[in-house]
Amino acid sequence: MKKILVLEDEANIRSFVVINLNRAGYETIEAGTGEEALEQLRLNPDVRVALLDIMLPDMDGFEVCRRIRAGNSKIGIIMLTARTQEMDKVTGFMTGADDYVTKPFSPAELTARIDALYRRIGGDMMDDGEIQQPPFVLNTRKRTLEKNGQRIKLTQVEYAIMKMFMENPGKALSREEILKFVWGENYLGELKIVDVNIRRLRVKIEDEPTSPAFITTIWGYGYKWEF
Structure with missing residues (x-):
């Protein structure tokens, strides 16, 4: 099963996301803080995509993204943010994110973004040239x-x-x-x-x-x- 990390400090939003991703066929690993997310990734090296909230109680999502990228260039990263300022998007991409989704979002939109990123990650693994x-x-x-x-x-x-x-x-x-x-x-x-x-x-x-x-x-x- 395709495995994804969901980092969101608000339990109700995290539960909403997890339920919809489970319905879409993903196995979800949950975290409520940046440190917890980094530990979960250490324990679950087969996670292929990470969904990161920006506003967190211990560190922001940009810092989590930086730390992930410092040790893993292969994992797909999507930033989840309630803010719409242009600099937030630019900062997310420059720290290593692959995509962003702005709250409020529909389950269909979020799943479509994750599906697309997952396809890009595994798109040509059998090519040997x-x-x-x-x-x-x-x-x-x-x-x-x-x-x-x-x-x-x-x-x-x-x-x-x-x-x-x-x-x-x-x-x-x-x-x-x-x-x-x-x-x-x-x-x-x-x-x-x-x-x-x-x-x-x-x-x-x-x-x-x-x-x-x-x-x-x-x-x-x-x-x-x-x-």
């Missing part, structure tokens, strides 16, 4: 990226973006195309998620992130992979 575009090597079975022989830690969304770029070298890709390819046709979020994840990816792969040589911007349209 490599894409080599020096100085990069993308291993599509291990879902890893190396630059000049050095491993670069990627989130699952960052891996999907790199795979898309390296499969389409030199092609100008619109933000809409990237959103559809990486997040799926039924994604209900904003285009800005593309820009924030590209910014985060540039920090990891570019020699000079402020003057990118590999992921170039097509102003008013999208991005292009140069190699």
